[in-house]
Amino acid sequence: MPQRSDIQWGAETNGQRLARLRKRRRWDQRKLATESGYSLSAVKKFEQGNRSLDRADVILRFVKALDCHPTEITGQPYAPPDSDPDGQAAAASVAAVRRVLMRHGRPAWPTEQEVSGIDLAGLRARVAQANAYRQRSALAKSGAVLPGLLRDLQVAADLCVGEERRLAFGLLASGYECAMQYLYKLGHTAAATLATERVVWCAEATEDPLRRLSSRWYDAGEFLSIGEHDEAGAIIDDALTELSSIRASRPEAVSLRGLFHLKASLNHARAADGKAAEMQLQKAQEQANRLGEDRNDFELQFGPTNTAIWSVTLPVEMGRGKDAVRRAEQVTASLPADYAPERRSHHWIDVGRAHFYNGQRDEALDAFLTAERMAPQATRMHAGVRETTRMMVHTQRRSSLVEFGLRLGVV
Structure with missing residues (x-):
């Protein structure tokens, strides 16, 4: 060592x-x-x-x-170190995924084999598998399947007609969402933005009002990520207004309403408006209580569990470590063991950052290591984890901390 x-x-x-x-x-x-x-x-x-x-x-x-x-x-993006072969494998497919994203909207020019191989049921199963990789943050596996899957989905969307065309575009939107998350987790934000645009376009082609609104959740996130709070807020407000005209009892509508309140809470937190952030979190909690279960509509997770995770995220975003740790004690105890590893790892990253803000360096490292066990590459590529770990290595000699820093490539 x-x-x-x-x-x-x-x-x-x-x-x-x-x-x-x-x-x-x-x-x-x-x-x-x-x-x-x-x-x-x-x-x-x-x-x-x-x-x-x-x-x-x-x-x-x-x-x-x-x-x-x-x-x-x-x-960002960070180059995975030689000590992280899985991270290097995950990053190896970025160029191929970006190339297929660039072809969106262009004529597919399929081969005869591709035309004869169109199978919406088979594509649905492959998209489901890609989403399973996404929820596990299995980035190397995502990168391996996405280029071919997206190509086949583009061919299907280009050639299908009528209801099958709408179904194909729905599957393509979901495939692009997987690509967006894969690229975002690896820090390729420009390419992830490209994928988000494709999600919005495909969602429009489904002619499903809820599917279209679900894509706007990602659209709002793009503006939020660059500090355009007014623009993000306008997208969120428009979506909530439109959702109010949709039959309120539909669980998909309730779920989307709650998700947009969560996005609004994050938008206010990053704009340093803690009171408004907590108000939006409470509105999301009301929708979660109304739903009464965790759902995964349009591959967006919402319900009591995800709302609880966000209740820790918000004080972390505002640098309120003590509030975040206090909330995390309750959330961690009730977090289902079978909940999506991607979301559970994000919770532990938030817990680690909260401990760091409180000066609790050992607890912070333990939380980061827990997150790494659940989602290795996503944790190692997380900008906040890397920055706080770098600072901790500067001030501590603990061998496990240095080893973690080496896996991140920050030492």
Whole structure:
């Protein structure tokens, strides 16, 4: 096991990237402090790596000031280290997935074999398998199946007519959702945005009002991720208004209504409006109680369990570690063992970040390791995990922490 003095710090920190972006604009630290609303002391600590630059709301304030993209600060996408062959396998298919996304809307020009092989029932089963990989965050397996699956779905959508065409586009939308999550987890945000656009277009072609609205949930997330809170809020408000005109007793409508309230709560949290965030969370909880069960409509998970997980996410997003840990104690105890590993791992990542904010470094590492066991690549590629782990390695000699940092590629 390498000693701390032997560790090579090759990767840039978020603070170093922030400093480089500031210098690109020929600003001094005082100018960045004025434009971002942070103190000069805070800017210095961020750039020197003495203060964690991992929270989305903090990053977005610098993004707005510097007119850059969040990934220019977070450094995504990350290259999996040699010590993570599964991560390298997951990343190997990114180019192939992006190529097939680029072909959306173009004539499929299928071969005779592809034409004769169109089988909607078979495609439905393959999409179900891809979604199972997605919920397990099995990124290497997702990357292996997505290029061929998306190609076959594009052929079916191009050639089918009538009701079969609508069904094909519904399956294609679901396939693109899998691609979007695969790319997003690996940090390829531009390609993930491309996939999101394809989801929206395909959902429109299904002529199903609820399917179309479900795609808007991802659309709102795109604007939220770059700090365009008003635009994200407008999409959410429009969706909730439209949902109010749909028969309220339909469980799919209840589920979507709750999901949009969750998205609204996150939007308010990142805009530093804690009161509004909690109000939207309460509205989501009301829909979850009304539903009374966990559902997976349109491959979007909603119900009491996911709402509980989000109740921990919100204080983490606002840097309220004590509130998040207090809530997590109840949520963790009631989290079903068979719930989607992707969501359970995200919960443990939030728990780890909350402990980090409280100065509880050992507890933070234990939570991250729990998340890694559930979803290895998704945890290792998570920007917040990487930034907080890097800072912890700076201040602790614990061997398991350094080993985790090596798997992430931050040491």
